[in-house]
Amino acid sequence: MKLTNKIAVITGGARGIGLAIAQRYLSEGASVVVADIDRGAIDDALATLQQQAPAEKVMGVELNVCDQTSIDAMVKTVIERFSGIDILVNNAAIFDMAPVLEVTEESFDKQFAVNTKGMFFTLQAVARSMVARGQGGKIINMASQAGRRGEALVSVYCASKAAVISLTQSSGLDLIKHRINVNGIAPGVVDTPMWEEVDALFARFENRPLGEKKRLVGEAVPFGRMGLPEDHTGAALFLASQDSDYVVAQTLNVDGGNWMS
Numbered sequence: 417m418k419l420t421n422k423i424a425v426i427t428g429g430a431r432g433i434g435l436a437i438a439q440r441y442l443s444e445g446a447s448v449v450v451a452d453i454d455r456g457a458i459d460d461a462l463a464t465l466q467q468q469a470p471a472e473k474v475m476g477v478e479l480n481v482c483d484q485t486s487i488d489a490m491v492k493t494v495i496e497r498f499s500g501i502d503i504l505v506n507n508a509a510i511f512d513m514a515p516v517l518e519v520t521e522e523s524f525d526k527q528f529a530v531n532t533k534g535m536f537f538t539l540q541a542v543a544r545s546m547v548a549r550g551q552g553g554k555i556i557n558m559a560s561q562a563g564r565r566g567e568a569l570v571s572v573y574c575a576s577k578a579a580v581i582s583l584t585q586s587s588g589l590d591l592i593k594h595r596i597n598v599n600g601i602a603p604g605v606v607d608t609p610m611w612e613e614v615d616a617l618f619a620r621f622e623n624r625p626l627g628e629k630k631r632l633v634g635e636a637v638p639f640g641r642m643g644l645p646e647d648h649t650g651a652a653l654f655l656a657s658q659d660s661d662y663v664v665a666q667t668l669n670v671d672g673g674n675w676m677s
Contacts, residue, residue: 418657420445423498425490427479427538428508430457432608433558435464436645437505437652442469444653446503449494451479453508481508481534484541491541500549503656504542506535506557506580511610513570513617524572531576536583539598543591552595554656557584559602559667561675569621577602581667588665599655599663604671605633606643639672647672 424441428434430452438448442465450461458476465474477493480486494501510530512523539555546553562570563577581600588598605611611630618629634642651670654660669675 417443417445418653418659419503422446422502422656423449423494423500424503424505424656425449425451425494425501425542426505426507427451427481429505430454430461430476432610433603433606433645433648434505434507435461436649437507438465438474439468440646440649440653441503441656442473444657446656447473447475447498449475449477449498449501451477451490451508453478453480479508479538481538482529484537487534487538487541491545495545500551501542501545502551502553504539504553504555505652505656506538506555508534508538509558511573511614513573513614513621515569515621516571519572527572527576528579531573532579532583535580536587539583539587543587543594543596543598546596547594553597554660555587555591555596555598556652556655557598557600557667559584559600561602561604561669561671563602563667564669564675564677569618584667585665592664597655597660597664599660599665600667601648601651601655602667602669602671602675603648604637604643604669604674606645606648607634608645611642637672637674641672643670643672 424446426434429438429450452458462476477490479490559580560577562574563581584600615630619626648670
């Protein structure tokens with residue numbers, strides 16, 4: 417097993433890609449902390465994870481990545497329980513869309529607050545604890561294929577995820593001297609509950625029937641279908657393990673061939 421005795425914190429870990437990564441990390445010997453803003457979803461995730469591993473291997477912590485006090489409290493709570501953090505997966509994110517002329521300041525600020533600022537200051541707080549501990553670590557930031565390009569209806573989300581890729585590069589270059597590897601994963605279109613909301617927004621702005629956009633984007637993936645949460649766990653395991661010790665400041669596309677960079 418590649419993560420024996422490692423402690424992994426996964427933000428937005430109660431569902432979707434985050435929960436799938438938690439399950440994979442457990443299977444590889446890690447202890448897992450599900451950090452999420454939704455207490456009910458945390459409890460559901462813990463019930464699922466505890467079917468796979470002993471209760472002492474899993475922990476749930478409420479986390480609002482937009483609140484520095486909440487971030488600091490999460491780090492403190494995890495260290496008190498497990499003595500340190502070896503792996504951070506910055507997975508918490510939100511999505512919104514609108515034509516450029518209809519984007520609101522509220523939507524702009526919220527997307528950057530969660531997707532970019534929240535990601536960065538969670539990274540910073542965990543990295544500080546890793547430096548103090550002196551054992552290095554692995555930090556994985558979940559970006560998006562949307563961060564590789566612009567999209568007419570998704571301007572702010574694309575920009576927020578482009579910033580994630582850029583911050584991954586800068587943080588990776590700065591922190592590797594502490595043997596902290598910072599890298600990212602850029603998913604493509606992924607079949608999670610959030611895509612029902614995305615599909616509804618496309619239906620509104622592109623005047624489509626519900627479900628049509630989801631079908632079309634799935635058919636357009638060279639692999640032949642939308643991604644599943646489980647499709648991303650191999651990359652997340654690689655970037656969390658010793659196999660990636662010489663990988664620094666990269667963002668790996670895991671998108672079925674949707675984007676090449």
